[in-house]
Amino acid sequence: MISSRPVGCGLRSPEPAAFSAKFRTVNTPVNRTPPLTVYRRLGAVLFETAIQATGLAPGVIGARLREELSRPTLTAPTVRAWRRGTKAVPFAAFLATCRIANVRPGSVVAKVTTLAKTGEIEDGELLDLLLVLGSAPPIAGSRG
Numbered sequence: 001m002i003s004s005r006p007v008g009c010g011l012r013s014p015e016p017a018a019f020s021a022k023f024r025t026v027n028t029p030v031n032r033t034p035p036l037t038v039y040r041r042l043g044a045v046l047f048e049t050a051i052q053a054t055g056l057a058p059g060v061i062g063a064r065l066r067e068e069l070s071r072p073t074l075t076a077p078t079v080r081a082w083r084r085g086t087k088a089v090p091f092a093a094f095l096a097t098c099r100i101a102n103v104r105p106g107s108v109v110a111k112v113t114t115l116a117k118t119g120e121i122e123d124g125e126l127l128d129l130l131l132v133l134g135s136a137p138p139i140a141g142s143r144g
Contacts, residue, residue, distance in 0.1 A: 012078035036085055038125045042112075044085030045121065047094050050108050051083065053101035061100070 053060055066074045081087035097106045116127040
């Protein structure tokens, strides 16, 4: 029997016993995260490097990013997930952080590449990606 009453009115229609038997639950972990790909690691390292260039505390960074990105609901756990790489860093967040730090995004990439080459970032796959991207031809019509 389906009730025509609006949801939340406090009255529930009786459900047949067989109704609940049709649904089965699967015992899966709640916090399933996708694998930490090299792209996600690179995004996190670039974002973290840009954040460090600001010299600001995490709470201040969160407040500034909420303002810059016009995202009043941006939470500290989301910013932490971006920094760790457990959530992909939106390019807009990286650019906003570079603006807050007053640094060129290309200089952040150059610094991370240098850190990877000198072994300060011990991730061979990340270094390989940076080298491949660094040796790619420029886009047509650009100067660099």
